[in-house]
Amino acid sequence: MNKIIFVGIVVIGIFILSIGQYNAYSSSASKTEFQVTVAYENHLSESCHCVAFRFDDISDYKNEVKIEVINTFYKKHAPLTLGIVGDRFGENEKLLNYIKGKIHDESFDLEIANHGWEHEDFSTLDKVQQTQLIKKTNDKVYDILGIRPTVFIPPHNRINDGTRLSLQENGMTHFSPSLRVDSTKQYPLSNTNLYQFPAYVTPKEPESELKWGSYTHEKRFSFLKKSFNKFGFAVVVVHPLDFTLFKDEKYLDEPNLGQFHELEALIDIVKANGLEIVPIGKINSKISPAEPIIEEKSKKIMREWVEETRTDSDFIDTLNFLREDFVILNINVPNNVKNSQENIPTWFKNNVSWWLEKKTSTNDFVNSIDFLLKNEILII
Numbered sequence: 001m002n003k004i005i006f007v008g009i010v011v012i013g014i015f016i017l018s019i020g021q022y023n024a025y026s027s028s029a030s031k032t033e034f035q036v037t038v039a040y041e042n043h044l045s046e047s048c049h050c051v052a053f054r055f056d057d058i059s060d061y062k063n064e065v066k067i068e069v070i071n072t073f074y075k076k077h078a079p080l081t082l083g084i085v086g087d088r089f090g091e092n093e094k095l096l097n098y099i100k101g102k103i104h105d106e107s108f109d110l111e112i113a114n115h116g117w118e119h120e121d122f123s124t125l126d127k128v129q130q131t132q133l134i135k136k137t138n139d140k141v142y143d144i145l146g147i148r149p150t151v152f153i154p155p156h157n158r159i160n161d162g163t164r165l166s167l168q169e170n171g172m173t174h175f176s177p178s179l180r181v182d183s184t185k186q187y188p189l190s191n192t193n194l195y196q197f198p199a200y201v202t203p204k205e206p207e208s209e210l211k212w213g214s215y216t217h218e219k220r221f222s223f224l225k226k227s228f229n230k231f232g233f234a235v236v237v238v239h240p241l242d243f244t245l246f247k248d249e250k251y252l253d254e255p256n257l258g259q260f261h262e263l264e265a266l267i268d269i270v271k272a273n274g275l276e277i278v279p280i281g282k283i284n285s286k287i288s289p290a291e292p293i294i295e296e297k298s299k300k301i302m303r304e305w306v307e308e309t310r311t312d313s314d315f316i317d318t319l320n321f322l323r324e325d326f327v328i329l330n331i332n333v334p335n336n337v338k339n340s341q342e343n344i345p346t347w348f349k350n351n352v353s354w355w356l357e358k359k360t361s362t363n364d365f366v367n368s369i370d371f372l373l374k375n376e377i378l379i380i
Ligand SMILES: [Zn+2]
Pocket: 056, 057, 115, 119, 155, 156
């Protein structure tokens, strides 16, 4: 044990020394040769290390598939948030009894959320109308399920300036619209009485075209990882029709088995990456120090770079992927340099190697990249 600590101190010492030396002779040269601008942004300090699944559009219509979806989460011991459409729910005995049973099952964390009264677009309503409709659904859900929702899922994901007040007047504590990642925003994970935990949607595609079936579970995981790295949480949206068999130009009340497998695979990959599944209302109760997720394929390329079977240019490309995934936030943008392979100091390879061998943490690794970028030793 003592030996390990000693070796660790020596290694850190060498690292600090080598940064100092490199910096001493490189900084003046790099500053005069390239006009470099560094965009500074702080890393997250805390994170939920979790993913919430939102099952929207819970109405009486096509109950078999809905029961099957909820049951998939139940079998996987994965908590779920159900978005109930007030006026369209409560008449179907089978679905109602199934949900009642699962609410009282202590082994399953099933959260009941408010998803509007008639699935109306709240962005077109004034504050008074919104307050009334939220209350109407909450009252009805309380009557039939004995639970007063505190989580609101805006129908069509739309809200306006009146929504927050309407929610607070109804005692709501959480809401979940959707977003494209906006790097200027943050969503507080503590110290607020109304938490906003949006679902992440892909940056390039129009929201209306976001069909569950268009993506594999790997791709979906790569989307939610961006949200996790940027905001410290991720919310995944699923809809009943995503899992409904479409045959002869219509949806049947039968499961689309391929999509159920994708859902199970996504739940597995989330758990395999060490993320906990929680309902939306519990995201803020699971906070710990943040550490970004870096996918195995990026680690593999970096390992090969350390072993010198990959070029510096491959390594720089990987750092650019990490930037897209919000692992690296501080970016220097050179005005007249395309890439900078020759600028990677050789000692940095040791750093990468220690991290890959789990001798240092991901945060240490990210901080060392930040150091190189801030000091313009490395330009990506
Ligand atoms: Zn909806």
